[in-house]
Structure formats: structure tokens, C-alpha cells
Amino acid sequence: MTAFIEIKDVLKEYGTATALRGVSFAVERGQWCAVVGASGSGKSTMLNIIGGLDSPSSGCVSMDGVDLCALGEDPMARFRRENVGYVFQQSHLVPYLTSVENVMLAQYFHSLTDEDEAREALARVGMDHRLGHRPSQLSGGEQQRVCIARALINSPKVLLADEPTGNLDRENTTLILGLLKRLHTEEHFTIIMVTHDAYVAGWAGRVVTMEDGLIVKDEPSDR
Amino acid sequence: MNPLIAEAAIIGCKEGLKLALVWYVCRSFFDAYGRPGLMRFFYFGVAVASGLFVLSFFMPHDMAARDTVARLTGYVFFLFFMAAVALMYNRPGKALSGVSGLEPLAVLFATALYFSPDIVGASLFVRELAVLSGQVAGIYFSGAFAFVFLIAFFVLLLAKRPLKGVRRFLGLAELFVFLALLKFLGSGTKGFGEISLVSSVQQGLVKFVHDAAHQSLLFLMVPDHPLLVTTTWNFIGFFFSGPFTAFLALLILAGPMLGYLYVTLTGDIPIPEGMDSGAERRMYRAEKRAFRRRRSVMAGAFALLVFISWYSVGGGRAGATLELPEPRPIVPEAGVVSMDLSGPGFDLMDGRLYKFSVNLEGETVVLLVIRRPDGKLAVTIDACEICPPDEGYGRSAEYVVCVYCMTPIPIETLGMPGGCNPIPLEAEITDSSVLVLMEEIAAKWRFVTSSKSKEGIR
Ligand SMILES: Nc1ncnc2c1ncn2[C@@H]1O[C@H](COP(=O)(O)OP(=O)(O)O)[C@@H](O)[C@H]1O
Ligand SMILES: [Mg+2]
Numbered sequence: 237m238t239a240f241i242e243i244k245d246v247l248k249e250y251g252t253a254t255a256l257r258g259v260s261f262a263v264e265r266g267q268w269c270a271v272v273g274a275s276g277s278g279k280s281t282m283l284n285i286i287g288g289l290d291s292p293s294s295g296c297v298s299m300d301g302v303d304l305c306a307l308g309e310d311p312m313a314r315f316r317r318e319n320v321g322y323v324f325q326q327s328h329l330v331p332y333l334t335s336v337e338n339v340m341l342a343q344y345f346h347s348l349t350d351e352d353e354a355r356e357a358l359a360r361v362g363m364d365h366r367l368g369h370r371p372s373q374l375s376g377g378e379q380q381r382v383c384i385a386r387a388l389i390n391s392p393k394v395l396l397a398d399e400p401t402g403n404l405d406r407e408n409t410t411l412i413l414g415l416l417k418r419l420h421t422e423e424h425f426t427i428i429m430v431t432h433d434a435y436v437a438g439w440a441g442r443v444v445t446m447e448d449g450l451i452v453k454d455e456p457s458d459r
Numbered sequence: 460m461n462p463l464i465a466e467a468a469i470i471g472c473k474e475g476l477k478l479a480l481v482w483y484v485c486r487s488f489f490d491a492y493g494r495p496g497l498m499r500f501f502y503f504g505v506a507v508a509s510g511l512f513v514l515s516f517f518m519p520h521d522m523a524a525r526d527t528v529a530r531l532t533g534y535v536f537f538l539f540f541m542a543a544v545a546l547m548y549n550r551p552g553k554a555l556s557g558v559s560g561l562e563p564l565a566v567l568f569a570t571a572l573y574f575s576p577d578i579v580g581a582s583l584f585v586r587e588l589a590v591l592s593g594q595v596a597g598i599y600f601s602g603a604f605a606f607v608f609l610i611a612f613f614v615l616l617l618a619k620r621p622l623k624g625v626r627r628f629l630g631l632a633e634l635f636v637f638l639a640l641l642k643f644l645g646s647g648t649k650g651f652g653e654i655s656l657v658s659s660v661q662q663g664l665v666k667f668v669h670d671a672a673h674q675s676l677l678f679l680m681v682p683d684h685p686l687l688v689t690t691t692w693n694f695i696g697f698f699f700s701g702p703f704t705a706f707l708a709l710l711i712l713a714g715p716m717l718g719y720l721y722v723t724l725t726g727d728i729p730i731p732e733g734m735d736s737g738a739e740r741r742m743y744r745a746e747k748r749a750f751r752r753r754r755s756v757m758a759g760a761f762a763l764l765v766f767i768s769w770y771s772v773g774g775g776r777a778g779a780t781l782e783l784p785e786p787r788p789i790v791p792e793a794g795v796v797s798m799d800l801s802g803p804g805f806d807l808m809d810g811r812l813y814k815f816s817v818n819l820e821g822e823t824v825v826l827l828v829i830r831r832p833d834g835k836l837a838v839t840i841d842a843c844e845i846c847p848p849d850e851g852y853g854r855s856a857e858y859v860v861c862v863y864c865m866t867p868i869p870i871e872t873l874g875m876p877g878g879c880n881p882i883p884l885e886a887e888i889t890d891s892s893v894l895v896l897m898e899e900i901a902a903k904w905r906f907v908t909s910s911k912s913k914e915g916i917r
Contacts, residue, residue, distance in 0.1 A: 346738060346742065346745075347742040347746075353741075389737075389738065390738040391737070391738035
């Protein structure tokens with residue numbers, strides 16, 4: 237029985253540079269896992285490979301029993317759409333669309349739009365008072381909450397977050413982490429979160445440490 | 460090349476293409492639904508139609524026979540059309556899934572029905588070409604057959620593998636829409652000149668509406684009251700006027716398709732129980748909607764092609780302008796009316812409508828002369844047995860039209876008696892003139908005068 241998310245002997249090379257040197261790693265369903273390490277240690281690369289945004293030079297990746305490396309381009313895009321939610325450090329919101337429209341855009345690429353559902357999703361991240369605002373009218377923390385609503389709108393099986401609190405102050409960071417915690421405890425979301433911040437990592441149940449393209453430490457959080 | 464042989468070849472192309480296309484789609488369809496064995500019954504059906512083809516050599520190939528076959532083609536088209544509509548609006552849901560003993564029979568019957576009138580009609584048409592040219596029919600049949608096989612060969616060559624994605628676009632209903640569409644587009648019974656059935660459908664409607672009106676009037680014994688007759692006719696006349704039947708034909712053919720498009724494309728998509736997440740529900744609706752869109756393609760194509768073909772035969776403009784020539788007065792000599800075949804500025808054989816007037820015991824009788832599409836000259840009185848004779852007929856594109864009740868009469872049926880057709884006259888056609896006996900005119904004029912009660916009350 238393989239784990240919910242599993243990568244095995246994953247090697248990733250960019251020309252002569254090697255970002256991942258044979259990483260194996262598994263995450264169980266419902267786990268909240270933080271990936272920490274110095275800049276350039278390969279955290280983002282690993283996260284992107286897990287989410288199917290990037291493919292390994294060698295090794296395999298599977299999620300929920302599906303071998304991602306065996307999927308063609310179209311089925312891969314479809315799989316991503318239906319199973320993975322992303323949150324990045326930069327919000328990647330469309331600047332000329334409102335919060336609700338940004339969420340609806342994700343619905344559109346998935347299947348159909350449903351405005352009521354989009355409003356509800358924003359309400360769940362405490363953004364019901366900013367439905368008609370554009371990203372430029374929102375604070376960094378608010379933008380990130382819209383991103384979380386957008387990432388969750390298509391009911392993914394896993395939430396992948398790359399430095400979700402990277403450019404936020406401590407107050408907003410705590411707010412976002414509180415949201416993730418609620419998702420984790422109440423809705424049993426599987427979350428993999430990349431961060432370089434020990435405070436942020438401390439919220440997760442498990443902390444994986446990377447160094448120079450390898451996992452050097454993997455332990456439960458002291459929290 | 461002899462244009463008649465070219466026409467035979469075109470007929471061959473058309474029939475070959477039709478056969479090959481239907482074969483290919485049916486084969487792919489049966490394959491996609493896991494019933495490739497049904498193809499055998501398709502072949503049996505084609506064999507039945509071929510048998511009728513052989514029998515058609517022993518049929519007479521006159522107007523009446525061609526007319527009958529044309530009508531049969533129309534009925535068969537309507538059968539397929541109605542089947543398509545019935546299936547569209549009443550989906551059995553599990554097309555071809557059950558092992559029903561009737562399916563092989565249905566395939567055989569439908570195939571035979573589908574191809575027989577076309578094959579027989581084409582055969583009669585090709586024979587007529589031979590007769591027209593005075594050559595042996597074999598030449599024309601060889602020409603037609605060469606192209607049937609050539610086209611079929613090429614299509615089969617291109618179609619080694621079954622069509623992909625048939626199930627995405629075709630259910631049983633859509634298959635029938637396809638068959639009806641192909642029949643509609645490719646079953647015209649007058650050779651190359653009339654490929655689509657749209658004018659046949661319209662003619663059929665005119666006749667139907669007209670006969671229904673007549674029958675009910677007779678049934679109600681309305682003719683007894685002249686005033687009522689006139690107002691009734693003025694009212695009913697609208698319904699079999701060219702524009703009305705043209706639109707009716709369009710409505711009957713395209714209406715169910717458009718209605719279906721509307722219902723499927725705007726209809727609710729019920730969400731099954733147990734779909735909790737919004738994403739799941741949206742995905743379900745998106746997939747269902749995409750499916751409905753694909754399954755609507757055939758109906759949309761049908762509506763569009765019907766409209767194009769309807770418009771191209773002048774549906775939108777039918778009856779817009781009538782050619783109404785002035786009668787040329789002639790004086791009979793020794794009881795014979797003689798009309799020159801040609802003269803300065805006219806030629807009776809040019810296909811336009813000509814009228815002549817003679818004096819019959821103080822009354823003016825107008826005669827109508829026109830060359831029919833088959834090349835023969837029709838000579839009639841410019842009146843029918845029903846309507847008041849004052850105005851007679853005018854000519855539109857493919858019809859002469861009764862000016863009184865606006866009924867369009869297909870020009871090729873001129874010379875046939877009855878109904879709204881102008882009353883035919885026996886005439887002798889010599890090298891230079893058309894001769895009609897005054898006796899004949901007087902005898903036929905009596906049919907007109909007998910219904911003269913309508914005259915003068917308009
Ligand atoms: N697209 C790329 N092309 C070339 N090298 C890359 C690319 N992406 C990442 N790298 C290299 O791979 C290594 C790991 O990068 P990354 O996974 O982004 O690290 P982290 O997210 O831990 O800071 C770095 O040395 C980086 O320079
Ligand atoms: Mg990074």
C-alpha cells in the first residue's frame with residue numbers, strides 16, 4: 237500500500253545544476269507537513285514536482301494511487317485541476333478582476349462558474365466584506381486569503397503552499413496559519429507547506445528539512 | 460462529353476457517396492455500441508434495395524412512375540425524420556444496449572427502406588436520360604455505376620478504421636437525424652437539378668393543405684353558400700399560398716430541431732444525490748452540458764442545412780413576383796385555333812408562360828401554353844375547375860400559381876387534369892404551330908362554367 241503522496245528517488249537537473257539529488261518522501265492523507273531549508277535547497281522544486289507543475293528528470297511521483305509521470309500533458313492538466321490547490325508567495329491574482337471574479341476564474345478553468353459558491357468560499361476565509369475589491373485594493377494578507385479561497389474552490393485533495401506567508405507581517409501570518417490550521421483540523425486537509433521560517437513551520441505537524449537537494453531531517457513538530 | 464452521360468455520372472456519384480457515407484457511419488455506430496454483428500443486416504437491407512433496383516427495369520419509366528417514386532422518397536424521408544424527432548424528444552436512454560430480437564429486423568427493414576426509393580428513382584432517371592438521347596440505356600447505367608463504385612471505393616479506402624468518437628456525437632436519435640439529413644440533402648428525384656428535397660416537401664404540403672381544405676369544405680357542404688365560399692377561400696388561400704407553405708415547410712423541418720436545441724441547451728441539469736462538494740457538482744454539470752452540446756450538433760446541422768437549402772430554392776422569396784403575360788388574341792379559322800410556335804419576340808418553347816385569348820360564343824376564353832421541364836408543351840385553359848376563371852395563372856420560379864387562391868402548381872404536372880391544375884386541352888403540335896379544336900375548348904370550358912356560381916361575387 238503506497239502512501240497518499242509519494243515521491244521516490246526523484247532527481248531534478250537544470251542543465252548542469254542539480255536541484256534534487258534522489259529525494260524520497262511520503263505524506264499520508266490528512267497530514268500537515270512543512271518543508272524547511274535554506275534558500276536554493278530545492279524546496280520549491282520538490283513542491284512543484286509533487287503538484288505536477290514540473291516533472292522529475294528521473295524517479296516517480298504518485299498521488300492517490302495515480303502515477304503522475306505516466307500521465308500525458310492533457311490528463312496531467314486535468315488531474316492538477318481536480319486534485320491540487322496551490323498558494324504561492326506572490327498572490328498571482330488577476331489584477332483587473334475582483335475577489336469573487338478571481339475565484340470564479342478558477343471555477344471556470346475547472347468546469348463552470350457558480351457565483352454563490354465563490355462568495356461562500358470567500359466568506360469562509362473571512363473575506364465576505366471584500367467581494368468586489370480588486371487585488372490592488374486589498375492588503376497582502378487579504379490577497380493571500382483570496383488565494384486560499386481560490387485554491388480550495390475546486391475541492392482539491394491536497395493544498396500545496398510555497399512560502400504562503402513570505403511577505404506578510406506576523407499578524408497576517410498568524411491569521412493565514414490559523415486558516416490553514418482550521419482546514420487541517422476541521423476538514424482534514426492534506427497540506428504541504430514550504431517555508432524558511434521556523435515560526436511558520438512550527439504550526440505544522442511534521443517538519444522536513446532540506447539541504448542541497450536532499451532531505452536531511454524529517455521529524456514531528458515540537459508543537 | 461455528352462451532358463446526359465455526365466448527368467448519369469453525377470447521379471452515380473451522388474448515390475455512391477450516400478451509400479458509402481451511410482455505410483461508414485452505421486458501421487462506426489454499431490461498432491461503438493458494441494453491436495458490430497448488426498452490420499450483416501445492413502447488408503441484407505442493401506441487398507433488398509438492389510433487388511428492387513433490378514425489378515425497376517421492368518417498371519414503366521413515365522412521369523407517373525417517377526412521380527410515385529418521388530412521393531415514396533418523400534414519405535421515407537418523413538418516416539426517418541419523424542423517427543428522429545420521436546427519439547429526440549423521447550429518449551429511450553439505453554439505445555442498442557439490450558439484446559432485443561427485433562433489432563436485426565429493424566436494421567434490415569430501415570436499410571431497405573432507406574435505399575430503395577433512391578436506388579429505384581435513380582434507375583428510372585438514368586433510363587429516362589437514355590430515352591431522351593435515344594441511346595441504349597446500358598451506356599448510361601455503366602456511366603452511373605462506374606461512379607457509384609469509384610466513389611464507394613474511395614470512401615472505403617479512406618475509411619478503413621471506424622470513425623472515432625461516434626458515441627460522443629451520436630445516439631440512436633442523432634443517427635436518425637443524420638440519416639434524415641443525408642436523405643434530405645441527397646435524395647432529390649430530379650437528378651442534378653434538384654438535389655435537396657425541400658421543394659418536394661413544400662409541394663407535398665401544398666397538396667396536403669389544399670386537399671384537406673377541399674375535403675372539409677365538401678364535407679361541410681360549404682359550396683352551397685357562395686358568399687361563405689368566397690370568404691373561406693380568401694382565408695384558406697393564404698394557407699396554401701407559396702410563402703405560407705414555404706414557411707410551413709421550414710417550420711416543420713427545422714422547428715423540431717430548433718426546439719430540441721433550445722430544450723437541451725437551456726434545460727436544467729439535475730444533480731444526482733450525494734454530490735456534496737460544489738466542485739463535484741460543477742464538474743458534473745459541465746460534463747453533462749458538454750455532452751448535450753455534442754449531441755446537439757446533428758440537430759443544429761440539420762436545421763442549418765434545411766434553412767440554407769430552403770433559402771437557396773427561393774423559400775424566402777416564393778411567390779414574391781408573378782409573371783403575368785397579356786393574352787394574345789387569336790381568331791379561330793374553320794373551328795381550329797392555331798398558335799404559332801415562334802414569332803417575333805416569342806418562342807413557345809422558351810419555358811416562359813404564354814397566354815392566348817379566343818372568343819367562344821361571346822365569352823373570352825384564355826388558353827395557357829408553357830413548356831414543361833421534360834420538354835413537352837402543356838396546353839390548357841387558363842382556369843381550373845374550382846376557382847373563378849377571371850385571373851387564371853401566373854408564373855413563379857418553379858410553379859404556375861393560381862392568382863385567385865395563390866396555389867402553386869408544379870410546372871411538370873401541367874397537362875394533368877383535376878384539382879387546382881389548369882384544365883388540360885388536347886392539342887396537336889406541328890412543326891410550326893399548336894392546333895386546338897374549338898370543339899375541344901368548348902367541351903372543356905363547360906367544366907369552368909359549371910362552377911361559375913362563384914363569379915361576380917368577389
Ligand atoms: N528553472 C530553473 N532553472 C535553473 N535552475 C533552477 C531553476 N529552478 C530552480 N533552479 C535551481 O535549483 C535549485 C533549487 O531551487 P528551489 O527549488 O527554487 O530552491 P528553494 O525553493 O529551496 O529556494 C537552486 O539552485 C536553483 O538555482
Ligand atoms: Mg523557493
